[in-house]
Structure formats: structure tokens, C-alpha cells
Amino acid sequence: xxxxxxxxxxSTGAEEMETVIPVDIMRRAKIEVTLAGLRGKEPVQCSxxxxxxxxxxxxxxxxxxxxxxxxxxxxxxxxxNLAESPAVKEVLKSQDDRKGLIAAICAGPTALxxxxxxxxxxxxxxxxMKEKMMAGDHYKYSEARVQKDGHYITSRGPGTxxxxxxxxxxxxxxxxxxxxxxxPLMMKD
Numbered sequence: 672x673x674x675x676x677x678x679x680x681x682s683t684g685a686e687e688m689e690t691v692i693p694v695d696i697m698r699r700a701k702i703e704v705t706l707a708g709l710r711g712k713e714p715v716q717c718s719x720x721x722x723x724x725x726x727x728x729x730x731x732x733x734x735x736x737x738x739x740x741x742x743x744x745x746x747x748x749x750x751x752n753l754a755e756s757p758a759v760k761e762v763l764k765s766q767d768d769r770k771g772l773i774a775a776i777c778a779g780p781t782a783l784x785x786x787x788x789x790x791x792x793x794x795x796x797x798x799x800m801k802e803k804m805m806a807g808d809h810y811k812y813s814e815a816r817v818q819k820d821g822h823y824i825t826s827r828g829p830g831t832x833x834x835x836x837x838x839x840x841x842x843x844x845x846x847x848x849x850x851x852x853x854x855p856l857m858m859k860d
Contacts, residue, residue, distance in 0.1 A: 675702045675843045678738040678762070680729055682709040682753050686746030687721040688829040689776045693742055696836035699852045700844050702739070707732035709756060718746040733762050739843050741766045745777025745797060745828065754785035763788045767822075772842060776826040776835050780804060783823075792820040797828045833858055 677697050681690060690706070697704050708715055708725030715723050726732075741762055743753055753759045759782060766773055767788050775783055777797040783789045784804055793811040795818040796804050805812055816831045817824065817838045824842065826835035833856065841849035 675739040677702050677704045677740045677742060677839075677843075678732055678736065679704060679706050679742045679744070680709055680753060680759060680762070681706055681715050681723060681725050681744070682749040682756075683715055683717075684746055684752060685715065685717050685723075685744045685749030686777055686829060687717040687719055687723070688832050689744040689746060689779070689835075690717065690723060692832035693744075693774075693776075693836040693839065696833065696840060696852060700840040700848050702840070702843060705732045705735070705738075709752060709759070718749060729758055729762070733758065736762075736765065737769060737771060738766070740772040740774055740839055742839070743773075743775040743779035743782050745775075745779040747778060750778035750781050753779065753782035756782075760786040770822050772822050772824065772839070774824040774826075774835070774839050776832065777828045780825045784809060789820075789823045792823050793818055794820070794823065794825040795827055796825065 694704050706726045707729040711728045763786050778800050780794050780796045790809045793813050795813045817826045817834045837849050
């Protein structure tokens with residue numbers, strides 16, 4: 672089986688936990704993860720002043736697709752930067768056109784709204800983003816910690832990052848691999 676591949680788009684102001692936890696969990700599952708900087712390969716300052724170093728620029732990483740999943744972290748102004756980016760729109764539209772998995776957490780789903788992706792699906796977001804996400808009646812809203820609908824996976828915030836990441840692993844690699852990755856993490860059931 673060819674290795675599964677993930678593209679995580681990192682923007683200034685991204686939420687650190689919503690970026691690092693999914694990257695870590697997917698790498699534990701042997702998914703090849705590319706952390707792509709929205710504005711290049713330079714270090715990126717996140718919402719709580721943690722600095723992360725992208726593996727690649729989004730410009731270069733997008734040429735290396737397709738990916739099995741494209742992931743959008745939340746955080747502010749990180750999610751807003753994703754929502755305003757024509758490059759993110761291009762990546763999301765390409766992924767959506769081929770029914771590739773799209774995952775977004777916290778405020779990240781607002782970039783789906785901004786780029787017209789996933790209309791008609793059921794999503795969840797951070798509670799502070801619910802009103803924005805529901806404007807225009809493009810989505811059905813769920814209060815679930817992690818919501819999967821078709822090829823979209825959304826989640827609520829930093830505290831749901833592990834569940835979100837494990838849901839992605841289960842979708843790409845199967846329940847057995849997800850359970851193997853989860854076991855040594857000492858998570859509450």
C-alpha cells in the first residue's frame with residue numbers, strides 16, 4: 672500500500688495545538704505529513720507565540736499533490752489568513768473536486784465557508800465561530816466534538832485536537848492503526 676499523504680497549511684496566527692497535535696498523530700500513524708507555510712518556508716509565529724518551522728512553502732507543496740487529506744488548523748488570525756488566501760482556495764477546490772478528505776478544526780472551517788467548499792454538509796466549529804459559519808445557511812451545524820460528513824471532518828478546538836487527529840488516522844489508515852496510535856498516548860476513554 673502506498674503511503675498516505677497529508678498537507679497541513681500553516682499560517683501566521685494558527686493555533687499551535689491544532690497544528691502540532693494532528694501533525695504528530697498522523698506521523699505516528701506513518702502518514703507522510705507536509706507542514707506547508709502559507710507565506711513561504713520561513714518560521715511561522717502562532718497564536719500563542721510558539722514558532723513553528725514549515726517543511727515546505729504552500730506554493731511548492733501544492734505542486735506535489737494530490738494529498739489524501741488537506742488540514743486547516745484554527746486560531747486567529749490564522750484561520751482568517753487561510754480564508755483570505757487564493758492559494759488555499761485553489762488547494763481546497765482541487766481536493767474537493769476529487770472528493771479528497773478535507774479536515775478543519777476550531778475556526779479553520781470558516782475558510783471552507785470563505786472559499787465555498789462543503790456547502791450542504793454538517794460541520795462543527797469552535798462555539799465562537801458558530802454564528803459566522805451558519806450565516807447564509809450553507810451548512811448544517813453539529814455540537815459534536817468531531818463531525819464527519821462525507822469527505823469533510825471538522826472539530827471544535829484545541830481540546831478536541833487528539834480526537835480530530837485520530838479520526839483522520841482512522842479514515843485514512845483504519846480503526847486498527849488508530850487504536851495502535853491512541854494506546855500509548857494515555858488518553859481518557
